[in-house]
Amino acid sequence: MIKSMTGFGKADCELKDKKVTIEIKSLNSKNLDIYTKIPGIYREKELEIRNIVSKKLQRGKVEFVLYYETSDVNKATSINSAVVENYYNQLKSIADNLKIQTSEQLLQMAIRLPDTLNIEREKINEDDWKIIKETVIHALDQLDEFRIQEGKFLKEDIEQRIKIIDDNKTAVTPFEIQRTEKIISKLEENLSKLNEPDFDKNRLEQELIYYLEKFDITEEKVRLSNHCNYFLEMLNDSESNGKKLGFIGQEIGREINTIGSKANDSDIQKLVVLMKDELEKIKEQMLNIL
Numbered sequence: 001m002i003k004s005m006t007g008f009g010k011a012d013c014e015l016k017d018k019k020v021t022i023e024i025k026s027l028n029s030k031n032l033d034i035y036t037k038i039p040g041i042y043r044e045k046e047l048e049i050r051n052i053v054s055k056k057l058q059r060g061k062v063e064f065v066l067y068y069e070t071s072d073v074n075k076a077t078s079i080n081s082a083v084v085e086n087y088y089n090q091l092k093s094i095a096d097n098l099k100i101q102t103s104e105q106l107l108q109m110a111i112r113l114p115d116t117l118n119i120e121r122e123k124i125n126e127d128d129w130k131i132i133k134e135t136v137i138h139a140l141d142q143l144d145e146f147r148i149q150e151g152k153f154l155k156e157d158i159e160q161r162i163k164i165i166d167d168n169k170t171a172v173t174p175f176e177i178q179r180t181e182k183i184i185s186k187l188e189e190n191l192s193k194l195n196e197p198d199f200d201k202n203r204l205e206q207e208l209i210y211y212l213e214k215f216d217i218t219e220e221k222v223r224l225s226n227h228c229n230y231f232l233e234m235l236n237d238s239e240s241n242g243k244k245l246g247f248i249g250q251e252i253g254r255e256i257n258t259i260g261s262k263a264n265d266s267d268i269q270k271l272v273v274l275m276k277d278e279l280e281k282i283k284e285q286m287l288n289i290l
Contacts, residue, residue: 002235003290004150005029005060005242009143013135015128020068022132022139024053026060026147028288037065041124042132049136056140059242059290066132080116087113147290154285155235161278161285162235165252166228168271168278169221172259175267179215182265217259224255242289249286253279 005028012021034050053064087110095106110116231248256279260272 001148002151002155003144003147004154004288005147005290006150006288007060007143007146009139009141009146011135011139011142013131015125015131018068018070020066020132020135022135023065024062024136024139024143026057026062026143029059029061032057032059032062034062034064037063037067039066039068042066045124045129048133052133052136053140056137056144066136078117079111083113084110084116087116151289154289158235158282158285159232161282162228162231164278165256165275166225168275169224169228169259172217172221172268172271175265175271176217179265179268183215215262215264217262220255220258220262224252224259227252227255242286245286245289246283249279249283 005026008023008025010021010023012019032054034053036046036049038046038049049064049066053062084107088106091106091109095101227248231245231252234245234248253276256272256275260269260276263269263272
């Protein structure tokens with residue numbers, strides 16, 4: 001099953017004295033990179049959170065956010081008036097000495113200084129933590145479902161582009177025939193200009209064989225078809241992943257490049273350019289495949 005590395009999941013839970021919300025989003029990355037934003041009360045659980053996330057999400061740049069809203073007014077943060085007043089008086093004294101009139105700004109400065117807020121230190125309730133962990137898993141499930149849906153769109157787009165490559169490969173055949181006829185005609189024309197009626201026909205056949213073998217792309221087309229078919233098989237494989245598809249994509253690119261180097265024909269070269277363009281778009285899409 002194809003999954004995108006892009007996803008988003010959100011879940012929340014109601015506890016006795018607070019509402020906890022979990023938000024997780026992921027973007028494409030070669031490895032699993034987890035960034036967390038967790039309030040201080042739950043900081044000790046960060047390692048456990050990382051383990052839960054890493055088991056569910058194999059790759060991607062993941063941002064994990066946990067925040068909460070307290071519903072207990074008794075635990076609300078209060079201002080330490082004495083400390084603020086002390087800071088303010090000191091700042092005002094300095095301002096008066098400098099003859100600066102900034103009383104409102106002084107209060108704003110004082111509030112930002114250390115120890116101006118009384119914050120009650122909370123302890124983690126293990127029963128609440130079990131509920132929060134379930135909420136984390138629920139958010140991860142949502143993100144995974146998002147990845148699956150995005151993966152379906154990626155799969156459909158890539159399948160269409162692989163088909164275009166295969167169709168363009170088939171479209172090369174008529175131009176191959178024309179190219180062969182042009183080569184034969186060119187050789188015969190050059191021989192006629194020599195005014196040598198008794199030219200060696202065996203040598204002519206040898207030259208024809210040489211040129212035809214030099215520009216023959218039959219093997220490349222066969223291998224390109226095989227690579228495209230294998231790519232589609234892996235795309236529908238339950239254990240497929242972006243790295244494996246990337247390797248097959250490289251092989252497809254090699255065959256297209258070889259066809260281009262042997263083209264010796266403007267029409268074939270145009271089809272090669274179209275195939276390369278589709279392959280580049282596939283590579284861009286594969287960067288986001290898990």
